[in-house]
Amino acid sequence: MTSIPALVSRPRSSTFSFHGATMNIKIAINYDSREISNVGKLVRHLCVLSSEDAEPSLNQVELAVVELLNNIINYSKDVPVDGLIELNCRFVDPDFTVTVSDRGQEIDNVVANEYSKDDIRMPSVDISIVDLPESGWGIQLIKSACDEISYRRSKGKNIYRLSFDLSPATV
Amino acid sequence: MNFEHELYEKCVVFRPGIARLDSIVAPEFRQCVIDLSQEHEITIVIDLANVEFMDSSGLGAVIGCYKAVQNSGGLAFCNVHENVKEVFTLTHMDRIFEIHDDFDTCFSKQAA
Known part of the structure; x- marks a missing residue:
């Protein structure tokens, strides 16, 4: 039996619904870095509850x-934001989807475009040690x-949608 | 934070007693390793047996440590959890870092 982690502060809203092979759960958290780890662990638990095939994908x-x-939360440090970050976790076999929305400032075009590109461009490590980047990996x-x-901007919100295929053949 | 270390003739073994190397603990982790390196000027062996999760902030801290200790003995890792290893692999840092499966192998290499 795994335990569900407690958040630093109680989420102000959460709804739960299970419908056979589907699940839909909403979480709302403050713009507080201290809450990130517990939200990460909570989403991991939801993934476990969603599918018995989730194990190889949990860390991802x-x-x-x-x-x-x-x-x-880093973006919100420049311009403080009222309200909460909302996460909607949905599982429709075999897809686990996390939709995250926030009312922070619109992210700049370069970053927005990066979220939209399919190719993964990790910083190069074939450089001198002193030049190895300590940020920019996220x-x-x-x-x-x-x-x-x-990623899209709609009605004053940044909306991100992350999808994971939990079917055994893809992990 | 629970950061323990043991001093040997040819290396310092650093054992962070944390399950997550993330944005909350990364700055302190980085400073602790750098301080050890400056104090002892020998190889730092980081035993990651307790660390089950690492994000890009943790990775950045590890890279910062690696760069900072180059002139004072270097850095080696052991007991790296699969989740942490996955981040090293995705970012290709597994090609840069000296990573050993277990402590004994890592320690023997430093003592040789």
């Missing part, structure tokens, strides 16, 4: 969600971990 799901929340890790990712 958690990694993608954590990296995205890191980015959203978006590429998200793209590596997801089967699909999309």
